[in-house]
Amino acid sequence: MPRPSWRMPLIGDAMRLDPKRPVQRETEFVRELGDVFEIDIVGSKVIVVGGGNAVAEVFDESRFAKAVVPPVKNLRDLAGDGLFTAFNSEPAWAQAHNVLMPAFSQASMRNYHDTMAQCVEELCDFWTGRLDREPSDISSDMNRLTLEVIGRAGFGYSFDSFANERHEFVEAMTRALSFASRTANDVPVLREIFGWKALRQNPKDIALLTHSVDGIIAARRGGKTPRQDDLLQRMLEYPDPDTGELLSDQSIRNQVLTFLIAGHETTAGTLSFALHYLSLNADIVDRARAEIEDVVGRDGAAVQFEQVAKLRYVRRIVDETLRLWPAGPAFFRKARADTTLSGYPIGKGATILVVLLALHRDRRLWGEDADEFDPDRFLPAHVRARPAHAYKPFGVGARACIGRQFALHEAVLALARILMRFDVVPTPGYELSVSEMLTIRPEDLRLQLRAR
Ligand code: MNH
Numbered sequence: 001m002p003r004p005s006w007r008m009p010l011i012g013d014a015m016r017l018d019p020k021r022p023v024q025r026e027t028e029f030v031r032e033l034g035d036v037f038e039i040d041i042v043g044s045k046v047i048v049v050g051g052g053n054a055v056a057e058v059f060d061e062s063r064f065a066k067a068v069v070p071p072v073k074n075l076r077d078l079a080g081d082g083l084f085t086a087f088n089s090e091p092a093w094a095q096a097h098n099v100l101m102p103a104f105s106q107a108s109m110r111n112y113h114d115t116m117a118q119c120v121e122e123l124c125d126f127w128t129g130r131l132d133r134e135p136s137d138i139s140s141d142m143n144r145l146t147l148e149v150i151g152r153a154g155f156g157y158s159f160d161s162f163a164n165e166r167h168e169f170v171e172a173m174t175r176a177l178s179f180a181s182r183t184a185n186d187v188p189v190l191r192e193i194f195g196w197k198a199l200r201q202n203p204k205d206i207a208l209l210t211h212s213v214d215g216i217i218a219a220r221r222g223g224k225t226p227r228q229d230d231l232l233q234r235m236l237e238y239p240d241p242d243t244g245e246l247l248s249d250q251s252i253r254n255q256v257l258t259f260l261i262a263g264h265e266t267t268a269g270t271l272s273f274a275l276h277y278l279s280l281n282a283d284i285v286d287r288a289r290a291e292i293e294d295v296v297g298r299d300g301a302a303v304q305f306e307q308v309a310k311l312r313y314v315r316r317i318v319d320e321t322l323r324l325w326p327a328g329p330a331f332f333r334k335a336r337a338d339t340t341l342s343g344y345p346i347g348k349g350a351t352i353l354v355v356l357l358a359l360h361r362d363r364r365l366w367g368e369d370a371d372e373f374d375p376d377r378f379l380p381a382h383v384r385a386r387p388a389h390a391y392k393p394f395g396v397g398a399r400a401c402i403g404r405q406f407a408l409h410e411a412v413l414a415l416a417r418i419l420m421r422f423d424v425v426p427t428p429g430y431e432l433s434v435s436e437m438l439t440i441r442p443e444d445l446r447l448q449l450r451a452r
Contacts, residue, residue: 004032052342072084142275268441270407311412329440
């Protein structure tokens with residue numbers, strides 16, 4: 001199997017990887033080394049897959065499954081056996097999956113729609129109050145929005161994101177995520193030497209996060225916050241149909257932490273990238289607005305639940321954004337048994353990293369203009385003409401994203417409303433650079449919002 005050149009004793013390829021932008025570095029390796037190759041991070045070997053038929057093989061659930069390895073495994077200190085970080089065999093996964101799946105169906109989005117719409121209005125009002133100031137820090141504002149949405153729609157809890165400049169919960173979460181992400185493919189000895197401050201801070205952050213979440217749960221249990229038909233209520237009241245058991249307190253805490261982490265950074269990154277492209281493409285904005293006027297009307301009316309599904313072009317903007325910059329840019333799989341991959345023999349349990357960032361720009365699947373932003377790639381006829389494995393921003397198999405409908409509904413609604421209320425003006429000369437912290441986001445993206 002191919003591998004990067006200049007591999008060193010003991011530390012393997014660690015020096016050739018980029019701890020700050022690991023997935024973007026691996027994407028460069030795909031260009032250099034091909035669809036399948038191996039990297040060695042201080043003795044642990046990872047097979048990297050970035051395109052071609054190897055991807056279709058690895059997506060086959062009968063031969064491969066999700067692997068919980070670092071950096072995802074590092075998050076277990078925080079979210080334990082919560083849905084995202086559970087090992088496939090852990091009973092808490094199946095139980096929580098059974099209880100929560102119905103709460104994430106398309107129809108269930110009706111329950112969250114008004115809360116989502118309310119949060120989007122608050123974002124727009126927040127921007128309106130600052131129109132004369134310097135351009136907005138888009139990633140940070142999108143984080144406010146998505147955290148507020150998952151907090152309120154999921155658990156009836158507000159972070160007061162549009163009132164607070166800083167929130168200790170958000171800061172602790174950001175540090176904890178960055179800790180889990182940074183310690184992924186660096187050299188352990190150097191981490192002890194240079195990372196001592198973060199090593200001491202991390203347990204404190206985890207304690208604060210856990211404590212806050214326990215507070216949210218206790219408030220609902222004790223009737224201090226109103227009962228509403230949301231994710232939290234479901235976890236407190238609905239037994240797993242298979243076992244007849246309610247989720248344990250520990251499991252509910254892990255799920256709440258999981259949703260706060262998995263449910264906000266990803267959607268925020270997606271919205272930020274989408275606004276970046278919209279700021280640069282007036283023709284795409286015009287087409288989106290024509291559709292929005294058609295579906296919603298032009299009198300500034302609120303977007304209704306049923307209208308979101310009709311905003312097909314806005315949805316294609318989201319789809320295309322998730323192609324170029326899949327918010328979760330890579331995920332891990334493992335071989336269920338001794339097998340072969342692209343003809344190479346691999347052992348049972350071998351770890352495989354699927355690099356979506358590379359797959360989603362594979363010229364053989366997307367053409368020579370694969371780096372261009374073009375929502376029409378997601379016209380139904382074009383989607384049908386591509387193989388199913390070409391596009392997997394929400395992962396594959398039993399462990400694929402449970403929040404897909406939630407994220408798509410929120411993203412389409414937010415973009416529609418933003419385009420109704422504002423012109424999105426780029427900062428001249430801005431060059432997109434992308435930072436990674438398990439998820440990806442545009443770095444220092446600033447846009448001017450002008451009221452229409
Ligand atoms: Mn989400 C799993 C991408 C939004 C909750 N999510 C995954 C996986 C990908 C993913 C990829 C699979 C990872 C793996 O195989 O290891 N998720 C996204 C993207 C967005 C997103 C690109 C937004 C855009 N996710 C959301 C939202 C929520 C959420 C919103 C919750 C409200 N995601 C999850 C959970 C899992 C997951 C929970 C783990 C599911 C499981 O393993 O059962």
